[in-house]
Amino acid sequence: MSSQEHLKSNNYYIVSDKEACMICGLWFNELTIGWRPWQGEVRAIYPTWDHKVKLTRAGHRLKWKNFVLDTDTARWRNLKERPEFTCQINDFYMFHDRCWNRLMEHFCPGEFDPVSLHQALKYFPRPPVPWPFYLSEPRQTVGRRKYGVFALPTIEQLMQPTKATPEPADWVAEGLAATYRNKTDLFSRLPIEICEIIAVHLPTRDFLSLRRVSRAMALIFTSMHFWRSRFFINEERGYLHPLIQKWTSEKGNSTIDWRLLYHCTSTLKCPIDFYFPIRVWESLRWLRDATLAIHTRTNENKKRKKHYRGHSMPPQFAGRALQHYHNTRFQNMHVDSVDVGPTLRKIAISAVNDGYQGHITGMKFIFDDRPEVLIGYSAPGAKVVTDNGVRGSIFKYPGVQLVVNITRLRGFTIFHNAHSIRGITVIRDSAHPEGFDCIDRHGIDYCYSNIYLDEVTKVIVTYDHFKLTHLGILGVMTKRDNREGLMDKRYNYLTPVLHS
Structure with a gap:
């Protein structure tokens, strides 16, 4: 089959310059690819005529070409000529390859289901157009050109000025040193390892409240493993995950005081650098939660053969x-x-x-x-x-x-x-x-x-x-x-x- 016959016999979806990534909101604009090459790496997820969902591989957009998707084969093409037959697809969602990879990092092995993700995206609001600050050429600071809008300060910068670890008050120290065991404190009957596992699965605010009523749980406050868990990708400081990943691969976990880092990042002093990465991370967290809820509900419906109301989506x-x-x-x-x-x-x-x-x-x-x-x-x-x-x-x-x-x-x-x-x-x-x-x-x-x-x-x-x-x-x-x-x-x- 000739190339011209191939163009006429397939359905193509043409990507316009005004289409934006579902995660970051930045456009797939060919004019920005020169100084942000990652904006030219594109993925998409879309429904087919037989009610299935297709996920494309990463496609690379070239300048001054018609960037189209062959909906039959789920392959991207850069064409000199505009295809004769094009199509419009409802519920067609596009991502930068970098944003897609960040989304996949939030799922454990075996958790991801593309059909459930596609359903979650129907309830997901399109991100706002980023500020002109992000649409212009990146600032000429260290790391900004390489990482662009996702650049973050270093851990050394986050922990400045250096703060000494606070000492407990006298009455707190006396309580921790006491050997008296409260009979109503059920946590004191558990091994310290079990108490630590319980604390890891609690929000930090709940744990800080719990340690006020249980002397056994108060001991977890000094556990570096507990504070390290606050920086897992789906936990409170998960927006720092790329930074933590790079640091630990180079210098190891033992070089960071996790409790001090958590304290230093409770209040951020440079909002313009953190607003964009945090907003993207919040969106990824919600998409993961919604996808897992839909997947669980679908599986329960199949097992029970009736509508199951449990595992509702997040608001x-x-x-x-x-x-x-x-x-x-x-x-x-x-x-x-x-x-x-x-x-x-x-x-x-x-x-x-x-x-x-x-x-x-x-x-x-x-x-x-x-x-x-x-x-x-x-x-x-x-x-x-x-x-x-x-x-x-x-x-x-x-x-x-x-x-x-x-x-x-x-x-x-x-x-x-x-x-x-x-x-x-x-x-x-x-x-x-x-x-x-x-x-x-x-x-x-x-x-x-x-x-x-x-x-x-x-x-x-x-x-x-x-x-x-x-x-x-x-x-x-x-x-x-x-x-x-x-x-x-x-x-x-x-x-x-x-x-x-």
Whole structure:
């Protein structure tokens, strides 16, 4: 068969320059391949006509070629001519080969099931377009050109300045040295090795609480094996796994004080370097949890030959909502959450102009059956308005507080950059969402994100002493293909307001 006949007899899926990786959000753009070669290494997972799932091998995109996938053979091709017959595939998901390999590291041998992963991706929100900082050429710092957006500081940098291991208080030391055994302390009847295994499988916060009621568990606090387990890829400090892997292969485990490293990484001082790797790691953790839950539920359905309700998926998310996976915060940042439900009646959004630019400073949630919750702040004397047409000098100090009535909260549309949220629109069941933005559109890099669910159960807000920086939601949503058209038609709406 000639090459021309082959082009006419197969179905091809053409990769456009605007398609992005499901994990990192970076485009498969041929213009970036010159200085980021890994962005040209592509994988895909997609359904076939007979309801099966195909997973491609890594394909390499060449410049100035039509990069296409032969859907019959699951092979990538770089063609000079555009194929005569092309196809559109629903639920077609693409990854950089590097991002795919990072996802596979989260699965133990025998855990990964491509069909379950494909089902999980239907509930997975597409990542936001990265900040222009990440889309431009990498910074000329040590390691940045080689590792690009995934570069992390070294362990030496993370552990600076050097901190001495804290000594226990006198009353704690006396308690540890005591030989008296509490008869109600069931853990004291177990070997120390069993206690350590139990502690390894607990979140750190639960273990720290448990050691207050059990002298036997308090001894685990000095165990380096326990603190080393905090840095496993699916544990709290798993976002440092590539860094730890490289370090231990060169210098071994014994050269690190794991407890001190955990303490030093509880508060990070350089958010711009950590935001992207942590967000990617959070997404990979959620995908693994969702894939395993779907796989377990499917197997139970086959065994019982009926619908099995156990092993439900983790809550669906949108925006920056998965920080509970690592419990790490950035310096001078705070993370608060509020449970919302049918009794939520109003949301008040506060904004103020600091003389240079405008910021969203706080959100107040008003309920029917419980006290109102304020995250961030609202300046005393702020003008309270109920119209989304606020404009001009109204943002000058003490600013404005927009009150939005809620019948059913569905999410938000946010305008934001790498440092703050510059505008919020509340998505409701009504035809016209309400909100405002206070963006000076001259010389400021910003983008917008739709964070939307069918039912919102929790709102997570990250903020500093002056402004909101990130927003996320948890809840329930339908599959993305039933949702995106609704968002585009009804919810992609903002009222632009320039500060004066």
